Amino acid sequence: MTQVIVSYDGTRNDRDALALGGLFAKAGADITLAYVRHAVESDPEREAAEQQEAEHVLAVGAELLGNPSAGQRVIVNPSTASGLAELAGELGADVIAFGSSHKTPPGRVNMPHTAQTLVERSVACSLALAPAGLRREPVAHSIGTVRVAAGDDDPAAPATAASLAHALGAVVTDDDADLVVIASRPEAAPGKLLLSSRALQLVEQSSGPLLLLARGATLSFG
Numbered sequence: 001m002t003q004v005i006v007s008y009d010g011t012r013n014d015r016d017a018l019a020l021g022g023l024f025a026k027a028g029a030d031i032t033l034a035y036v037r038h039a040v041e042s043d044p045e046r047e048a049a050e051q052q053e054a055e056h057v058l059a060v061g062a063e064l065l066g067n068p069s070a071g072q073r074v075i076v077n078p079s080t081a082s083g084l085a086e087l088a089g090e091l092g093a094d095v096i097a098f099g100s101s102h103k104t105p106p107g108r109v110n111m112p113h114t115a116q117t118l119v120e121r122s123v124a125c126s127l128a129l130a131p132a133g134l135r136r137e138p139v140a141h142s143i144g145t146v147r148v149a150a151g152d153d154d155p156a157a158p159a160t161a162a163s164l165a166h167a168l169g170a171v172v173t174d175d176d177a178d179l180v181v182i183a184s185r186p187e188a189a190p191g192k193l194l195l196s197s198r199a200l201q202l203v204e205q206s207s208g209p210l211l212l213l214a215r216g217a218t219l220s221f222g
Contacts, residue, residue: 002029002219003093004128007084007114009035010057013099013132015064020097020130020209022065023143027167027221032071032091033058036083040076081117088125094219095211097128106133109206119212122192126219127212134209143168143209147177150199156218157183160211167221181211188215 006021008014021031035054041047051074058072071091077083084096096118104110109131111119118127146165148157158172161181165172170179182202188194193214195203203210213219 002027002095002221003032003091004029004095004097005032005034005084005088005091005093006061006097007036007080007099008033008058008061010061011099012135013102013104013112013130015135016099016130016132017097018061018065019135019137020099020128023168023209024095024097024128024221025065025067025070027164029095029221030071031065031067032073032087032093033061033065034073034075034084034087036075036077036080038076038078038080079117080114081121084114085118085121085123085125088123093125094217095126095128096123097130099130099134100132104132106136107131107207109203109208109210111203119193119195122188122194124191124193124214126193126214126217129203129206129210129212131207131209143170143178145173145175145177146170146179146181147173147175149180149182149202150196153186154183154213154215156216157181157213160213160217160219163219163221164211177208179209179211180206181213183213184215186215190216 075083101112
């Protein structure tokens with residue numbers, strides 16, 4: 001089963017990430033919500049309050065996801081990117097899902113800073129990006145087509161697209177699609193995410209959810 005971490009702190013754009021997590025859950029993925037705190041408070045009472053607040057945010061997120069028993073992890077790490085990458089390694093997660101960056105216009109995708117950092121580090125998992133405003137869409141019915149971009153030489157990309165489309169009751173197309181799987185560059189090490197300049201342009205031009213696929217990482221859904 002595909003394992004998806006949703007980066008979630010309760011903000012508006014992270015509710016878009018939660019909606020994307022709901023889409024993957026519909027496709028049969030196992031979802032874990034993750035909240036990254038950046039420091040431990042020196043005062044025990046304040047630390048307990050901060051931890052409790054983070055746990056509450058995740059619990060509310062799980063309710064919004066429609067799965068109160070979904071995995072919920074509070075991480076303490078000065079770097080959100082490092083914290084999520086370490087959690088992905090710990091859980092053996094396949095994907096980390098993000099909302100677009102703050103102030104992204106509705107219906108557009110803008111990679112947030114944390115996702116950019118993970119791309120620059122060639123993180124050892126795939127990333128998923130939600131367009132701004134996805135939380136307002138009927139996600140369970142919004143994906144009718146899936147296509148592959150920049151992945152002609154990696155069989156993992158069409159295999160993943162086919163599995164995801166089948167699980168969602170969608171079809172794979174070569175035309176514009178509701179969800180796009182973007183493959184890593186051919187020189188990427190197996191299991192690593194490495195995007196070409198063309199792939200980054202596709203991110204900027206996109207209006208729907210994106211799955212940025214690590215090299216050779218065939219994901220199974222359904």
